[in-house]
Structure formats: structure tokens, C-alpha cells
Amino acid sequence: MNLIVILLALFVERFAPSIDEIRKYHWLQRLVDFSLTHSKIFAFGGGVIGLLLILLVPVLVVGLLQARLAEWNSLVYLVFSLVILIYSFGPMNLQRQLTNYIAACDAGNEKAALQHVDTIIARGSVQKDDEHGLHRAVLDGVLVANNERLLGVIFWFVVLGPIGAVLFRLSSVLRDDLLHSCNSLASVVESARILHGILAWIPARLTAIGYALAGSFIDVVECWRKNTSRWKQDWIAGNRRILVETGISALQFRTCREGVEVDDPDDWHGHIDSAYRLTTRTVVIWLIVIALLTMWGWT
Numbered sequence: 001m002n003l004i005v006i007l008l009a010l011f012v013e014r015f016a017p018s019i020d021e022i023r024k025y026h027w028l029q030r031l032v033d034f035s036l037t038h039s040k041i042f043a044f045g046g047g048v049i050g051l052l053l054i055l056l057v058p059v060l061v062v063g064l065l066q067a068r069l070a071e072w073n074s075l076v077y078l079v080f081s082l083v084i085l086i087y088s089f090g091p092m093n094l095q096r097q098l099t100n101y102i103a104a105c106d107a108g109n110e111k112a113a114l115q116h117v118d119t120i121i122a123r124g125s126v127q128k129d130d131e132h133g134l135h136r137a138v139l140d141g142v143l144v145a146n147n148e149r150l151l152g153v154i155f156w157f158v159v160l161g162p163i164g165a166v167l168f169r170l171s172s173v174l175r176d177d178l179l180h181s182c183n184s185l186a187s188v189v190e191s192a193r194i195l196h197g198i199l200a201w202i203p204a205r206l207t208a209i210g211y212a213l214a215g216s217f218i219d220v221v222e223c224w225r226k227n228t229s230r231w232k233q234d235w236i237a238g239n240r241r242i243l244v245e246t247g248i249s250a251l252q253f254r255t256c257r258e259g260v261e262v263d264d265p266d267d268w269h270g271h272i273d274s275a276y277r278l279t280t281r282t283v284v285i286w287l288i289v290i291a292l293l294t295m296w297g298w299t
Helices: 002-015 026-036 039-072 074-088 094-106 110-120 131-160 162-181 186-214 217-233 235-251 268-295
Strands: none
Touching: 002 074, 002 131, 002 268, 026 039, 026 162, 039 074, 039 162, 039 186, 074 131, 074 162, 094 110, 094 131, 094 268, 110 131, 131 162, 131 186, 131 235, 131 268, 162 186, 186 217, 186 235, 186 268, 217 235, 235 268
């Protein structure tokens, strides 16, 4: 059943542009704001208790529905799982964002291009006065967003069902929202960052393996061998670095030896398109693996 739900969800994600407008998390922001009015709670447990209280309501509701519907009717449970998975993707479709970004660049609309960059780069840094810096940030963002928007959600959906998909997405949204609204509550911000880091750790590495299989396997292995100790220094930030660096190595845009550039600086749009195609091939590889696991009765 998981494979059917995932395929249907990916189909909707690809061919239903209006779905981006549905995936809004204003209700979660209101929940955060309400919790902040009782900020004394957040002082306990280094911010962990406050974060758990925020997550308690949505996770509990989804978990109860998941348990009840699975026992009651398999078809209703399938529809429920499909709705939850579609809602947990994104929150925006990467392909449509890339199309809009490239169109803005071609039209010379710098303001619109910058707006699209901010929604694509997945919390990465960018030098906004450097055109090549913008393109490189987008390329990096594509490689990271593949895990943040799709594969991380799919992984936890396969492992835990709808509650896993919701937990991964909420951890990402909370991490970003809390960073904007909890400047005085560093413990809560750190708790959100750690939670998402934990949930993203395994999917990020599986995605990197997917990049190796979908691109230059030897280059990725070499990159992994040379950089694994550096990724371990900050294991949370390492989730992002492993996706970017293995993705670039898989595409052979840059060797891992001292970061020597082999890109054609005049074909950034081509590079971005190649990165997106790599992520698409990686999704296909994941689907094949999930299909095999389903045939063997492991999912």
C-alpha cells in the first residue's frame, strides 16, 4: 500500500500546481505563538518540553487517526495516508520554482530572481550581489531540497506511516519558524534544529547514496572518503554538506580534490537543470528500492 500512496502523491505533486496553495502552515505558527505566551514552560528541559508541547497536538491527532483508520477500513486509510503525504511534501514544488527562477533571470528581473532564490536555497547562504553566487546557491538548494521536500518525507512515511511524514515536515517548518519568532528562546531554537537534524540524518545519507547510483559513483565514493571526518564535526550541518558535496561530485561539476572547479561559468542554467535531473533519477531509484521491499514484504 505504501508504494501506491507514494506514487499517487508524487503524481499529484508533479501535475497539480494548485497544491502549493493548500500547503500552508499558518495554523502551526498560531500554535507556536500561543505557546510562546506561556514561555515559562519553555524554560524546562532546555527547550525540549516546549517543542514537544507544540508537536503534541498535530502528531497526536494524526497518530490516533492513523491507528483507528488502519483498523477500520483499508481504503479509507489509503486516502488518509495519501492526503497526509501530499500535505507533507514541499511546501512548494521545486520544478515550478526553478522554472520561475530561470524565467526571471532570462527576463533580467533581478528582484523576482532573488525572491525565488530565497525559497529554493533551503536555508543556505548566498551572496546576492554575485550572479554566479545566486546560481550556485540555487544548484546547492536543488540538491538539498530533494531530501527536505520529498525523500526525507518518503523515508519516514515508509518507516512510521503518515505520522512519520507529518513529524518530518513539522520539524522542518518549526525549525524555520522558530528561528524567526523565538530570538529570545535559544534553547527552543536549538531543540528544533536538533530534532530535524536527527530526522534528516538517515535520509540525507540514503539520498547521497542515491546520487552516487544516479551519477558518478566513483566521484561520490572519493568525496565521501575525503570529507566524512569533516561532516562528523557538526553532524547537523553535515546533513546539508553531504547532500551538496556528493551531489556535485555525482554530477562531476567539481572534483573533491581541493575544490577544483570544473564548471562552465556560462552555463549555470544547464548545471541547475542537470542537478534537478539527478534528483529525479534519485527519486526513481528510491521508488525501485521501495517496490522491491514491498515485493519482499518488508514495507
